[in-house]
Amino acid sequence: MEIEIKVISRDALERVFSLWLAAGKRILAPKKTGELVDFAWVTQLSEVCLDQVQTVQSPKLAIFPKVEELFSYQTAFDQVTIQDRPLEALEEIVVFGLRPCDAAAFASLAAIFTWDSPDQLFSARFEKMTLVGVSCARADEYCFCTSVGGGPGATTGSDILLTDIGSGEYLAEIISEKGRQTVQAAAGKFQPAAGKEKESHLAKVVPSFALAKITPALAALFDDDAFWAEQSRRCLGCGACAYVCPTCACFDIQDEGAGDSGKRLRCWDSCGFSMFTLHTSGHNPRPLQSQRWRQRLMHKFAYMPERQKVLGCVGCGRCSRACPVDMNVLEHLRAIAEAKI
């Protein structure tokens, strides 16, 4: 559908929050606790923090939380009864205040979770989620959305994108059917936007590398062990980058049971961990951190574009900000794009 442009005042937006709650929706938005700005469940706009460049974690936790029950089971003699999660009981949620890169990232996540055998829980949650983004007025040295097809005011993925245009007003771009329904349900809160623009209110993010060079360079560099060893030497092999990443989708399955009942849980996992690919035999096809670092980049910039036709990176920069040893991914991507191959 064609994007419709409206304006909404901060006061009206505050009332929209009440309408969402009254309609039984939960609202996930950036909230400041101490020094930390991260996604949390909120009930009013005044709780929301939009001053940060980015939150620590990505909003993927709305539909792919760090731990979730997939089903529960009971055993009795030789009978096993499995109870799936009742999908109809899942709540409708609004993710508010996510950045355009985060909204775009849901396409990468969905591409993985619906690739061959669609994940029912993920799909049901995705269906019940509305994304009301807020475009970026500021960026930092870790941001590189414009190098991977996004932008500080990009509309892809959002249902509604708001841009703070000053004087307590937001320009509202109504992007999807869900966005249109949200506007309809908020009767009269969104007003016509005569002659208002967002461009002058957006952060400037200068593209830092040529994306077209990355995939072929990765293919050519694959066997260059020294290159990957040099890039990854300081990497400690923790999972901070993967866990804050809006597109990292790897998970581990854990059964937790006691006696004759239990549940199966899906937990985040990371290809950076040394045990990620460890086989029962003791063989590990990726025994070195350099191979695991290479895998991380290959997956996002080569395998996903090839298999899922979508990039596995939106340039949010979270991995670089969260990394305890400053493994600045943008710097590494630049080196890959500029490598003599």
Place this chain on the structure above:
Amino acid sequence: MEALKNKAREWLDSRMVQLVIGYSQGSGDSVRAVFVHDPGQVETLLFDSRCRQNLAVYLLKPEVKKMGKAALVANLTTLRAVLQLAAENQIGEHDVLTLTVNPAGELLVLSTLEAIETYVAISAPDLSVEEKAELEKYEKLGMEERWQFWQEQFSRCLKCYACRAACPLCYCSRCTVECNQPQWIPVPAHDLGNLEWNVMRAMHLAGRCVNCGDCSRACPVNIPLYLLNQKLISDVFRNFNARSGMAAKAENTLSTFKPNDKEDFIR
């Protein structure tokens, strides 16, 4: 820091070491670890108050070990980690050469573990004045309040294990949390899993932690892990008069049996 660069160049040129693990300029105002193996790269080395990462964490990494003998640019807690690793038989006398810069800004070559022992004697007895003040504030909390405090802090834990990865003394090739026959610690990052993980890690570091603070700095969700460690450092000091990372030969405080232990239950 010309003296540092010159020494690194001299050692690399003479093949006394094959590698200098030090600090270089990182993103923005930060510094990051650098692995200098070519004398031509020594210009990237620097040392100032931003150099807080405990680079001893890299000494036991197979990828780094195979590069050859290393010189380590070390701050005070890195030196203590080196001693603690020696005390735990993880590194030997000839595995590493250390370089440090004293408070007067002079480069010191600490080429033996004994030289490191002599130097680290300048460190604070157990905790700094500021650390003690914060710990005293924490210790005024009742048990229920402490429980609530940690429940809330640990609820944020993602189980990314950045704390473990950043810690020079978390060197187990297979951590307890990864042993699943039987499963000691629940893997999921739910409340119980997070509590058990963080408490287990703190206990495994009791009497060993050198208080470098890297676990807290590594934590993406700002869990004040230093507070757990400092509480244990303070308790170990008070109860056993022991300090980790001060000597290259030392018994592990919490895992050494002594027939004359003052507690009855253990005899």
